[in-house]
Amino acid sequence: MAGSETGLDQLHTVTADTRRAMTSVIEGKDGVVRTALTVLLAGGHLLIEDVPGVGKTMLAKALARTVDSTVHRIQFTPDLLPSDITGINVFNQDSHSFEFRPGAVFANVVVGDEINRASPKTQSALLEAMEEHQVTVDGRTFALPEPFMVMATQNPFEMEGTYPLPEAQRDRFMARVSMGYPDAEAELRMLASHGSGSPLDALEPVTSTATVSNLIRTVEQLYTAPSLHRYVVDLVTATRESRHLRLGASPRAGLQLLRAARAHAALEGREHVLPDDVQHLVGPVLAHRVILSGEAELAGASADEVLRSIVESVPVPG
Structure with a gap:
């Protein structure tokens, strides 16, 4: 180490x-x-x-x-x-x-x-x-x-x-x-x-x-638990299934969310990634990739608001 x-x-x-x-x-x-x-x-x-x-x-x-x-x-x-x-x-x-x-x-x-x-x-x-x-x-x-x-x-x-x-x-x-x-x-x-x-x-x-x-390269080597990989996939999948989004996040979005979470963890001084790192970056990494549904636009919702509700609904790994 x-x-x-x-x-x-x-x-x-x-x-x-x-x-x-x-x-x-x-x-x-x-x-x-x-x-x-x-x-x-x-x-x-x-x-x-x-x-x-x-x-x-x-x-x-x-x-x-x-x-x-x-x-x-x-x-x-x-x-x-x-x-x-x-x-x-x-x-x-x-x-x-x-x-x-x-x-x-x-x-x-x-x-x-x-x-x-x-x-x-x-x-x-x-x-x-x-x-x-x-x-x-x-x-x-x-x-x-x-x-x-x-x-x-x-x-x-x-x-x-x-x-x-x-x-x-x-x-x-x-x-x-x-x-x-x-x-x-x-x-x-x-x-x-x-x-x-x-x-x-x-x-x-x-x-x-x-x-x-x-x-x-140092950031790329930070440890990410398998349960955290599953958490990222669950978040990305939830954007594709949300009735408030016409277009959900791509597989590339999930990969970049994980990479950004590693960098965030490194800036926090940790050698491993936590769900908090992922949650902190869901807005900056995913909001510009998703497209709101017509219903959500009429309701005046924003992509950040929809993503926050998705984060709250997806179970966090222990």
Whole structure:
């Protein structure tokens, strides 16, 4: 167990430094920062969804800058092409052959700003990259660097000039978070610290890609009891059987819920996963994957409310 303890000790040190750096930029959003770190340690992708001006892009940039890695930002627009993301083969006049020029997705951290402003065809260019960590162009497959994480932002209310993310795309994101408005004290601190310049400029990396890869492997080795596997399956199955949901969670959702629960347990300093870890992440991991039934929509229910009732109804393993 010594190796595991060493891995967890390193995880606590790195995540504490990362959280300190991020909260110096993102005021009053400790819970959102913690969820972002959970997704990073679980090797997933994060969807940040909220109204304009609450710090969605700032959160993505802050997490990206704390890791000494390659970071590419993609501003999604209606005229963005799939080749802008994946890359393209260009004919070299000197060698009389085609050469592959990598697109913006070839980075450790990809910040996709306003992802729902691109066409569905362009959005789909990310599907293979997010699921398999590779890109196929003209029949040739190119591996993406490790670790690889996509952090995308979108505005759920502004509909003009936007294309809703298809279910297949949303299912690739391990978790979705909403920033929400800061409280008055946090907003006052933000005015004081952001008024004379961007605090991002002073943000320095606190860890490396090699360290993050090691921490992801440490999280993967955390013990999960067979009864906990059954609990995750029971929760996912309950979403498919609920009369309040037209579309339940996919098998991928169950797998990512378990991975996120491992990361949450590691952040709590444990070498094993508890049902509490799973319950804590049901909303962020499953809410963006399910679709409410017409009856639930007419009743004014939300996906989070339905999922909370499902969690309360599914027996917790002893």
